Amino acid sequence: MNLIVAIIKPFKLEEVKEALAGIGVQGMTVTEVKGFGRQKGHTEVYRGSEYTVDFLPKVKVEIVVADEMVAKVTAAVVQSAKTGKIGDGKVFVLPLDEAVRIRTGEQGAIAL
Amino acid sequence: MNLIVAIIKPFKLEEVKEALAGIGVQGMTVTEVKGFGRQKGHTEVYRGSEYTVDFLPKVKVEIVVADEMVAKVTAAVVQSAKTGKIGDGKVFVLPLDEAVRIRTGEQGAIAL
């Protein structure tokens, strides 16, 4: 099993979710995060004070999938999250040792 | 060492924390997340507009433990987070290469 971590633009979440559901992914976990990267932030001025905001709002999607799904899921995310503009984000794939469904205690790919 | 990631129902956090403390876990990191899974969301209607909310509030607990603790911790989480109803969440176990305590620079299991 693998943990696929995708950092995407917030407004792309809905599309990514649908793309994933489309290829049979049944679960995912989403976190609001701030991203720092090549994409430039902006400047906010409050009266005299200027603040450069270089952390931009992003959404992190975590999906645990069986090994055979990794490529498919990665591709689906890349495709649905892409705008072609800077700051589109990344997909990271991490190895995973085990997964357990709390409700039933099932383990492995069946728990996903 | 391993990173144990548990996605649980928010109101179970206190119980899980106590269960973990009970078996000697000294640290953990908690994030508010939104989960998509088999558990059905609900519908919100604002005047004419209907929104299906399929991301439900969950809590992610991350615990780094020494290898020998993994099973025990996993079991403790599963037990304390379980309600038996759909949406109870998952426990994922990831391999971990290294851990460092920032304050002291200690490395490995001693840093946890």
Add this chain to the structure above:
Amino acid sequence: MNLIVAIIKPFKLEEVKEALAGIGVQGMTVTEVKGFGRQKGHTEVYRGSEYTVDFLPKVKVEIVVADEMVAKVTAAVVQSAKTGKIGDGKVFVLPLDEAVRIRTGEQGAIAL
């Protein structure tokens, strides 16, 4: 490649960011989290009711780096995030299988 996860004190974020930028890290993802650890929380009293708050605000910084950078990045984080007081946080290093830049589809270290 590795995923470096650092849990730090919130007000250290700016320094850590600068330290990382200083050694050539071009991207990172930041999440607000709550940490439970050796650092004592505080007690809040609202009228008659006393609540012990043992989850303290922390910031999680995730940086994916090529293997050769791991040590350097870890060191930079530890150095810049350190106050020497309890609760300074941890750095965890996880193995990473793959990284993709959504915008271009590039893979591997070049995607970071």
Add this chain to the structure above:
Amino acid sequence: MALILLIRWASFTMSLPISIVRRTIWLCLAVVLCSLPVLAEDAVPSMDQRVAALEAYVTNTNPGSSLTGVPGPGHNGWMMTSSALVLFMTLPGLALFYGGLVRRKNVLSVLAQCLGIAGLVTILWWAVGYSLVFGQSFKGVGIGRFFGGTEFLFLRGVTSAPNTAYAFWVSQNVFAMYQLMFAIITPALIVGAIAERMKFSAILSFVTLWMLIVYFPLAHMIWGATGLMNGAANAGAGITAIDFAGGTVVHMSSGWSALILCLIIGPRIGFGREKMAPHSMVLCMVGTGMLWVGWYGFNAGSAVAADGIAANAFMTTTLATAVASFTWGMIERIFRGHASILGFCSGAVAGLVVITPATGFVSSTGAVIIGLIAGSVPYFFVTTVKAKFGYDDALDTFGVHAVGGTMGAFLTGLFATGAVNSNLTSGAALKNGLAKLVTEGGLWHEQLKAIILTLFLAVVATFVLAHVVKMVVGLRPAPEIERQGLDLMEHGEEGYIE
């Protein structure tokens, strides 16, 4: 008399030589002209009466025979302002004060309860409430001591002309709306004790019954012209108690009912184990500020005039509130190490509650003393007593409103003085003995009677009504609903969306 004058004059002119007659007619004309109002006094008021009526406008007394049925702009304007201020106390004042104190997942439920009660109570008030409280058609009959009458059902006949039984210069429709605002906030206060765990339908049902059985009779007894406990205005009052702006009617009734209801409904799931800290002390503080500001309408407005009694109420309200707020904060600082915002807010509200029955009756010194007491005794109740007995009075309706209202009603008996309010020593008060009690002491005895009657009515009625509602619609939502929050489950909305 004017007519007789005219006739006499006519017969007198008959007996005079024509030239004198002709010329005297001029005199007569002059006299008649300038005394015209006098001559027609049966029909139109005399100059003196007209001026007296205008003076009565300034001094808020009976206009007599001129300007009757007309509201006075200064008084009417102030009472419209006051009515708006009292509504502001509930919407959004109390809604925010309470809403800030609950958990995030239940904030909307509190707002919905306040809004729902506002609508429901308005309909009740329009249909029967105003008439049952401020009517007089039951006068003389035994029930007249507990209910007003039927003449104003559906606000029939409630026009812009003043109802002089309650105010010489304020339009009755404004008076009716002003009192409606009190009728709205009182049941809304109860919500604090059972916050986060009572079904919306159960609340609306309970409030409907409670208004009919507890509030309307109580309000009539204390404020109705023929009310049993209306010492200040009913010459035939059985209990010569006084309550300027609602220590018994509003705060005791809601506070004690709240206690009973919260005992019957039981504590929130997780009470004592989970963190149930206020989700937004900012909202709570905003609500406090609005309550304080709006309370000027509540207290100074209860003079039903922009007169000196209102002015005194304005001063005592300010002093008691500020002193109580500061006292509560300083007690915390001494015993806990820091003054909390919730402490300052609680103190302010406690001060407002305790001064309420006394506000138009006590001096500045009395107000400061009341402020000191208000800032300390409820503190003891919401911290020590509640912790000791373990009832889940979620937002301290009992600790602040029942305790404060009861104390206030009693302290009014000690500090009330005719020096700031002549109604205590004249008119009805002379006839029913109140004046004697105020001057010679002993008013506290009557106040105690009113306290006991109020407490008794509130407690017994709530006990019965809560059980009725429990049987018919049920009091609590399913545990799963309570867990997830009433906002989503009972109202289908979330308070905040990121």
Add this chain to the structure above:
Amino acid sequence: MALILLIRWASFTMSLPISIVRRTIWLCLAVVLCSLPVLAEDAVPSMDQRVAALEAYVTNTNPGSSLTGVPGPGHNGWMMTSSALVLFMTLPGLALFYGGLVRRKNVLSVLAQCLGIAGLVTILWWAVGYSLVFGQSFKGVGIGRFFGGTEFLFLRGVTSAPNTAYAFWVSQNVFAMYQLMFAIITPALIVGAIAERMKFSAILSFVTLWMLIVYFPLAHMIWGATGLMNGAANAGAGITAIDFAGGTVVHMSSGWSALILCLIIGPRIGFGREKMAPHSMVLCMVGTGMLWVGWYGFNAGSAVAADGIAANAFMTTTLATAVASFTWGMIERIFRGHASILGFCSGAVAGLVVITPATGFVSSTGAVIIGLIAGSVPYFFVTTVKAKFGYDDALDTFGVHAVGGTMGAFLTGLFATGAVNSNLTSGAALKNGLAKLVTEGGLWHEQLKAIILTLFLAVVATFVLAHVVKMVVGLRPAPEIERQGLDLMEHGEEGYIE
């Protein structure tokens, strides 16, 4: 007359024996003394006139020859209070009501629009607006039915003395500011329909033109002393319609313009696909409470006096609003399973809107009926109709204000009664035929004419002006800006920072 009396008296005394003369002089003296003010009537007012003027203060009528040019404290105080209340409706009332309903990333844009409009409209009002609406120098000329005049440009001559064409006892400068607050909130209402997707510069440009072409003429036609549709006060009104506090001028004009503008500008990116739920129902409810409270200034203040008409407006506003709020909530509960906070809030606002034109003209019973209608018909529009036609009236300005304002204008025709407002059956109303319509029925016919004219002006002008603005500055920001939120991109700030 007094002089003639004196002369006659003198000639009469000539012809009498000396003793009688001497003694009669005493009589004369007494008479003269007490009628002295009469004698000097050309110079100073008589006692009767002085008292009559004081009575006129109480009854809000013409002071006559005494106390002229002086405001009356009760009325002036109430109107200053009312003006502040109406400003409170916009800042922060409407800003919060609307601000809470948009998404988090656009909350500030709504606040900025309200603030910007407040500043812009004040300047327009000061320079030309007040004069064009309430001046009379165009009287007699054809244009005088649509615009007032030029005598008050830059508020020249607008002092603390009352302009008796509009109020006997309220300072004209207060009246001008009171009406300014209406001029501010009206365009701010439009913002609801095009929220989250219109350029700030486009909004300010559109509002500038819209005020000149739509609001000023409309306000003059309905409320100006020489206005075409001012049935209640213009004896020469062409259309004898009535609108107490702005059903046509404020709600219809903004609501219908909003619909056209939102059709021209098109739906928000993602409309119908993405979740666009209100980011803070708490703010929305706070705004609702403020709107309700402030609306008392709007409606009862529209009597431009603290008199019985204001009192009646206060009552009807309260009843209609509470009933409408409760009705909407209960409809939801029946058809959807739960009463939402947005439902209660929408109902309250709808009630306020619909009662607005009627508030000073209808009885309590009329108000309750209007409340029932207000709580149900707009519900149907914002749910079923909007869903059916698919226009993106983001915050339901059309569904609530256009529909509500139109209904209200019409219902006023059915429920208005001279019993609560004598202006409907006296003075100008007698001359222009309104009195007859009110007494004998048929007013709804005139109301319909006013509705059609208002609708026509709003729709056509908005259509043209929106296209002009589109060509010159453009209506919408770049899609990327809309995506990221107007707060950051148009105003350089974020609403909330963690």
Add this chain to the structure above:
Amino acid sequence: MALILLIRWASFTMSLPISIVRRTIWLCLAVVLCSLPVLAEDAVPSMDQRVAALEAYVTNTNPGSSLTGVPGPGHNGWMMTSSALVLFMTLPGLALFYGGLVRRKNVLSVLAQCLGIAGLVTILWWAVGYSLVFGQSFKGVGIGRFFGGTEFLFLRGVTSAPNTAYAFWVSQNVFAMYQLMFAIITPALIVGAIAERMKFSAILSFVTLWMLIVYFPLAHMIWGATGLMNGAANAGAGITAIDFAGGTVVHMSSGWSALILCLIIGPRIGFGREKMAPHSMVLCMVGTGMLWVGWYGFNAGSAVAADGIAANAFMTTTLATAVASFTWGMIERIFRGHASILGFCSGAVAGLVVITPATGFVSSTGAVIIGLIAGSVPYFFVTTVKAKFGYDDALDTFGVHAVGGTMGAFLTGLFATGAVNSNLTSGAALKNGLAKLVTEGGLWHEQLKAIILTLFLAVVATFVLAHVVKMVVGLRPAPEIERQGLDLMEHGEEGYIE
């Protein structure tokens, strides 16, 4: 005189035939009846005096011998409203305006400071403040120019009767509370400069001393009947300056003290490096709206009557504020590319500040000009000047209140006109020379003197007092506390809990 008439008449009737006598008696009766008040003129006021007193109520002048010691409903009602409005400015207005501008972790500390100051200052005011400011027992003595007297200590003798030295028709207790609200908001303004980094105990200590040493004497000097700089009302004023609603007393004093205090306390940890953006521009805007609305009580209420002067103040306040808000926004748009919400809010507050001293003295044109200046000069200070000198005036108390108050005091000297306020050219102003300055020019000279004296007192006293407090209790919390936020560390609470 009436008596003499009667006697003469009696002796005259003796010498007439009985029939004439009898018949003439009727005439006499008529005459006597209508002149009855005249007869009793020594004991009770004459009809003319009674009517004159009633007219005095309308025109807000001296009631003379009738209706003395009685408040007038229109004035009293408006002043109670105004007092409530001014309290609303602080609680929750200013608390939100400032609270929104700090970081999330310090929001409650600002609220606590406002609440704590409200309680503390009330107690000071009750005990000594009112007496020291508005008493007159020191009159004649040298100190009488700086402090009032001791007759009102503990509000002794402050009843509902008007104190005619300050208002003919407003209850003194209401006046005392109205002025209390000013005394509360002034030190609360200071908090803006040292936000996020001053110990709560230090703030309360500093404020206590500052009220005694700076505020009370300053308020007496400007507004006290025997005050040194009270040009408008003290015939023996040494400096014939004018300050309608507190440009010097409130804004200059707080603003300059704030600057000194923030220099002494030093910048926040991380200032200039870390992001210290407002955590909630929404709260800030809500606070702005409330400040604006409440400021009508502050400015128009400063007429201490609902008269034409109040009316003028209402107008000028509206115009200056709206113009300044729009100006600031447009300057930003031109120089920065976008108009920010903070810009509109800052402009509005600046407009309110600058018009404050002038509001009851200038015309609409003056107000618009003042608005333009108010929207631009403070902009320059809070952006360029602050950035240049690098002091950490956290929420711009100096940039807005000190700069604005100083400018306002000066501009009042240029724009004040007797045309809108006859007090400038009559009564005391005639005696002390103010009238001449107003008519012939040169008032700005006196205003400058008042500015310098105020500035001097504020700066020197704050310098000394801040050091005293620093030595005794310390000014700043430990850095760790500042880092974690004052909410949790100083008040044991969090502003928002998820």
